[in-house]
Amino acid sequence: MIELNTIRPYFEDKPDVLDEILGRYPEYGRRSAVMPLLWEVQRHERYVSEARIVEIAEIVGLTATEVRGVMSFYSTYHGEPVGKYHLQVCSTLSCKLAGSDEMCDHLEDSLGLVPGETDTEGLFSLQKVECLGSCTTAPVLQVNDTYYERVTRDELDALLDALRRGEMPTPKRAREGDNAQLGAAPLAGEAFEAGTAADAALADAEAAEPENPEGGAA
Amino acid sequence: MSGAVADKPDTITSRHDPRFEVTLYKYVGVEGAHTLDAYLAHGGYGAAKKAFGMEPSEVVDLVKASGLRGRGGAGFPAGVKWSFMPPVDGRQRFVVCNADESEPGSCKDRYLMEDDPHQLLEGMMIAGYAIGATKGVLYIRGEYYHAYERLRDAIEEARQRGYLGENVMDSGFDFDVILHRGAGAYICGEETALMNSFEGLRANPRLKPPFPAQAGVYGLPTTINNVTTLASAVHIIEKGADWYAAMGTDDSKGIHHVQISGAVNRPGVFEVPMGITYREIIFDLAGGPKGPAKAFIPGGTSCPLFPFDDEHLDLPMEYAAVAKAGSMMGTGGLIVIPEDQCIVDAMYNVTRFYAHESCGKCTPCREGVSTWLPKMFQKLLAGLGTPEDVDLMEDMVSNLRGTAFCPLADACAWPVQTSLKYFRNEYEHLAQHGTPLHPRKDRWQS
Numbered sequence: 001m002i003e004l005n006t007i008r009p010y011f012e013d014k015p016d017v018l019d020e021i022l023g024r025y026p027e028y029g030r031r032s033a034v035m036p037l038l039w040e041v042q043r044h045e046r047y048v049s050e051a052r053i054v055e056i057a058e059i060v061g062l063t064a065t066e067v068r069g070v071m072s073f074y075s076t077y078h079g080e081p082v083g084k085y086h087l088q089v090c091s092t093l094s095c096k097l098a099g100s101d102e103m104c105d106h107l108e109d110s111l112g113l114v115p116g117e118t119d120t121e122g123l124f125s126l127q128k129v130e131c132l133g134s135c136t137t138a139p140v141l142q143v144n145d146t147y148y149e150r151v152t153r154d155e156l157d158a159l160l161d162a163l164r165r166g167e168m169p170t171p172k173r174a175r176e177g178d179n180a181q182l183g184a185a186p187l188a189g190e191a192f193e194a195g196t197a198a199d200a201a202l203a204d205a206e207a208a209e210p211e212n213p214e215g216g217a218a
Numbered sequence: 219m220s221g222a223v224a225d226k227p228d229t230i231t232s233r234h235d236p237r238f239e240v241t242l243y244k245y246v247g248v249e250g251a252h253t254l255d256a257y258l259a260h261g262g263y264g265a266a267k268k269a270f271g272m273e274p275s276e277v278v279d280l281v282k283a284s285g286l287r288g289r290g291g292a293g294f295p296a297g298v299k300w301s302f303m304p305p306v307d308g309r310q311r312f313v314v315c316n317a318d319e320s321e322p323g324s325c326k327d328r329y330l331m332e333d334d335p336h337q338l339l340e341g342m343m344i345a346g347y348a349i350g351a352t353k354g355v356l357y358i359r360g361e362y363y364h365a366y367e368r369l370r371d372a373i374e375e376a377r378q379r380g381y382l383g384e385n386v387m388d389s390g391f392d393f394d395v396i397l398h399r400g401a402g403a404y405i406c407g408e409e410t411a412l413m414n415s416f417e418g419l420r421a422n423p424r425l426k427p428p429f430p431a432q433a434g435v436y437g438l439p440t441t442i443n444n445v446t447t448l449a450s451a452v453h454i455i456e457k458g459a460d461w462y463a464a465m466g467t468d469d470s471k472g473i474h475h476v477q478i479s480g481a482v483n484r485p486g487v488f489e490v491p492m493g494i495t496y497r498e499i500i501f502d503l504a505g506g507p508k509g510p511a512k513a514f515i516p517g518g519t520s521c522p523l524f525p526f527d528d529e530h531l532d533l534p535m536e537y538a539a540v541a542k543a544g545s546m547m548g549t550g551g552l553i554v555i556p557e558d559q560c561i562v563d564a565m566y567n568v569t570r571f572y573a574h575e576s577c578g579k580c581t582p583c584r585e586g587v588s589t590w591l592p593k594m595f596q597k598l599l600a601g602l603g604t605p606e607d608v609d610l611m612e613d614m615v616s617n618l619r620g621t622a623f624c625p626l627a628d629a630c631a632w633p634v635q636t637s638l639k640y641f642r643n644e645y646e647h648l649a650q651h652g653t654p655l656h657p658r659k660d661r662w663q664s
Contacts, residue, residue: 146363
């Protein structure tokens with residue numbers, strides 16, 4: 001695996017990053033820095049190697065086993081590198097009812113991977129994950145840190161094509177059900193009319209959303 | 219006609235009531251609402267200023283009088299919780315915001331944090347002032363990266379302009395927030411597990427007592443509340459306890475955020491007055507079920523499910539009525555299950571979630587939830603089950619109830635137990651024929 005970077009301690013040339021993380025917590029709570037330090041390393045190296053675990057343990061004054069114990073408790077830290085694009089399919093109930101099983105099958109077929117695998121080029125890895133908190137915009141696919149909500153088959157194919165070209169598309173805004181966009185509550189007896197105010201607001205929001213989350217590898 | 223079954227005509231219990239106004243979610247979904255300038259432009263941080271002019275005990279009393287209950291699922295009265303803090307003794311005190319929203323079906327906190335982060339910071343500040351805590355901890359689940367970025371930027375902006383830090387808004391009160399990311403563990407929603415996680419430990423729940431007010435973060439006095447609970451405090455200070463209490467029922471006052479997903483025409487998050495009926499939520503707000511429905515889960519997957527019938531649709535969404543009918547209001551994550559979805563398959567999905575999320579600390583949960591229950595489901599779904607297996611599963615879930623260290627095992631047992639109560643025929647069909655009554659179908663929109 002990619003161990004090249006491990007020759008040099010990760011934080012050696014990043015004292016400001018280290019100080020910022022340690023500075024968040026009170027002196028008696030130095031151990032709290034374990035999770036953000038793991039995040040920092042993983043964000044740049046796509047996993048946390050043994051060497052980094054030892055380094056973090058030294059920084060916070062724990063044993064490597066203690067840090068490993070913390071890391072292994074949480075499901076989003078990786079002990080091995082994931083692909084440049086880590087595809088995480090939410091598979092819990094709301095997403096299942098919106099077709100996440102079929103979406104995962106489609107990804108398996110398209111990528112030639114089963115969940116848990118990374119391709120040989122290190123471009124894609126596929127993982128089934130538990131509830132991502134995007135239930136009202138199911139099904140959701142998380143690519144690295146970015147949520148793609150209410151993904152359709154066509155959109156997924158287009159997304160994979162873009163990723164293969166090295167592009168991280170801006171996610172569509174997928175919240176037409178939000179009451180903020182439904183406007184004022186209708187009078188008693190009237191049902192909300194689909195396709196009117198909500199859709200207009202959605203169209204506006206889509207037109208005005210240039211926001212671009214992190215592109216590329218986490 | 220649906221909706222509007224008010225038990226008291228003078229309180230607001232329907233979204234159709236013309237007096238109802240969206241407050242917490244007013245700026246959610248509004249472009250650009252997340253900046254400090256946008257927040258200040260509509261009176262942001264005015265409630266905190268108002269609170270600083272009151273005695274901390276008055277703030278606690280006001281929140282008590284409003285009837286606000288915890289919106290993370292348990293529904294504990296927020297003002298009462300705040301009053302549990304011991305007398306000020308010079309030790310550091312903390313207000314913790316539980317933003318580890320992980321209950322399947324729930325996403326109300328994410329939207330609020332992404333689109334209106336200052337509202338939450340102001341709520342934490344008010345709570346901090348009320349309980350004498352100069353430090354806030356905002357524990358957000360790791361997957362919510364966009365919300366994390368928005369909060370990180372909001373905190374930075376607030377610090378630079380004197381809305382966080384020493385002598386906040388020249389009030390003489392110091393308040394700052396530590397933003398901390400989780401890393402994918404449902405159990406961190408349990409308050410003491412969250413505190414262990416924040417301290418850099420494995421997130422096993424702690425034995426209670428001592429409760430957080432006595433020994434919370436780093437063993438220091440701590441109050442922990444959910445995102446929308448804290449944000450509600452902003453509006454209660456601003457508009458008064460009476461405004462809040464004028465919505466909902468005697469048992470459950472104020473507002474809640476229903477997150478409706480599953481087989482409905484218009485899934486989404488809706489701010490509603492308490493006491494609204496499930497019928498109004500499902501039919502009027504969410505546009506009705508997509509095809510015939512057979513069940514709904516009222517408040518996230520850890521709640522017992524209800525059959526999709528008149529009796530349950532007409533229930534008012536309030537803690538007492540839902541509890542009396544055998545379920546919980548939970549987080550308000552409402553999931554509608556369609557008629558043609560095999561209930562055994564759906565419950566295996568739910569069980570698999572809890573099996574994955576069990577922390578492994580105690581035996582009933584580790585062996586029952588994490589090991590045996592999913593195995594039983596796999597056996598049934600593989601067509602290898604027997605009618606005795608169904609009895610055994612029923613026995614297992616009843617033995618899980620109330621026997622584990624924390625509520626996670628109950629959370630798994632409840633929906634499974636009620637599915638056996640209402641849809642036992644589907645389990646028996648699978649056991650007898652080896653095939654489900656409702657075969658799998660493609661549910662993905664093209």
